[in-house]
Amino acid sequence: MNKTKNTAETILDTAQSIVQEFGFNGFSYAHIAEKVGIRTASIHYYFPNKEDLGEALIARYHRNFISATAQIETETRDSLEKLRKFTLIYSAPVQNYCTCMGVMLATDLATLSGKVQEGLAQLFNANLEWLEQVLDQGRREGHLNFEGAANVQAHQFLASLQGAQLLARSFRDLSRFDMIADGLISALTK
Template identity: 80%
Template sequence: MNKTKNTAEAILDTAQSIVQDVGFNGFSYAHIAEKVGIRTASIHYHFPNKEDLGEALISRYYRHFISAIAQIDTETHNNLEKLRKFTLLYGGPVQDYCTCLGVMFSTDLATLSGMTREGLAQLFTTNLEWLERVLDQGRSEGHLNFEGSAVVQALQFLASLQGAQLLARTFRDISRFDMIAEGLVSALT
């Protein structure tokens, strides 16, 4: 990997970490430059403005999410287990008392560029479509049991995980996320 690629990735890694902690409007390029150990001009070289950085962040996050759910689909055939693994995706940021990038971007929605908002909508749509498919298949195969439509169940599942992240962060108590995530999965058996 070349130095330019390494620098761009380091910038994105650092920016993502900061956004997941303080939100998109809670930092400047100077904060990233200090953490990465570069000048702000180097950040502007890769991401001319903050909107470009936001678009790159959500695009990369989306690609990683697609890869993660593809891995779940490949490794796991039981839909209940797929949902358990999905909750682990949302549990990752909680370990550092942060939330996922999507949740934090949502709090700054009004100030995001149109492309970043579209990327965020695409991320949530993909989450919901995957959840709906897994829920439908799980009910058809007898692994899952719930009333109503899979669409509504998917919305409730995703909203609950996102809320669980916020509660765990607010109370600085990872067990709150774990209790909610396990309750969501258990309620489907």
Template identity: 75%
Template sequence: MNKNKNTAELILDTAQAIVQDVGFNGFSYSHIAEKIGIRTASIHYHFPNKEDLGEALIARYRKNFIAASVQFDNETSNNLERLRKFTLMYAEPVQDYCTCLGVMLSTDLGALSGKAGEGLAEFLTANLDWLQRVLEDGQREGQLYFEGDASVQAHLFLASLQGAQLLAKSFRDRSRFDRIANGVLSALTVK
């Protein structure tokens, strides 16, 4: 069982890296099998079809985001610092000129199963809910400054980071992500 779990995790790790680079439609089980040196039958054993794999990818991604957001909350009570940590999490895939799984799956939404699409919406909602709470807390505590509703700010923040990932990937220039991320954070510190 432990070996199966390790194989399943290796398949998910490999599939995630591929999706973050070329999208959900840009690979087959044979691509994964070749990268990790197993037969496609082994992949089908863990994930009978690509829809199952997509659902497992997004479920794991959401679970990892929730764990990361709890960690951010536990590491600091400063809401600007929490947003910086969130931004650094979104910067990670940019180092390899990729985007986060959420961005790539959003662009391939039509190819996902209904369950995977729902999982993607749940992942994005988890991001937005966390951002909204941090923004509200930061505004109330005098750490963050913005006009209007925190829900709108959360959407703008997330959309800015996702768009920054796409620009960095398109231009193969991480500094484009950094400029946008820093600009979004700076805008929240101006009275």
């Protein structure tokens, strides 16, 4: 059972890194098999088809996001610091000139199964809901300053980080992500 879990997790880890670099339509099971050092039949054992793999990827990514934001919540009460730590979640893939899996899956949205599309929407909603809560709390406490509704600001914040990933990747310049992320934080403290 432990071997099964390790093999399935290794497949998911490998698939995620490939998706973050090439997109969901940019690989086959043969690519994963080559990187992991197993036969494609072994991948089919755990994930009978690519849609099953996609569903497992987005579900795991969502769980990891929930875990990451829960950790942020336990580490700090300051809303501004929470937002800084949130930007680190989005900066991690940029270090390898990739984007988060959500961004890459969104670019392939029309070709994804309904369940993967639904999982992606749930992931984005979780991001937006968390951001809205943090922004709203920060404004109530006087730590953050912005015009308009917190949910609008949350959308702008998330879209800016996702766009920053794409620019950093396109230019192969990490400083572009940092510039945008820093600008987002600075704009909320004026």
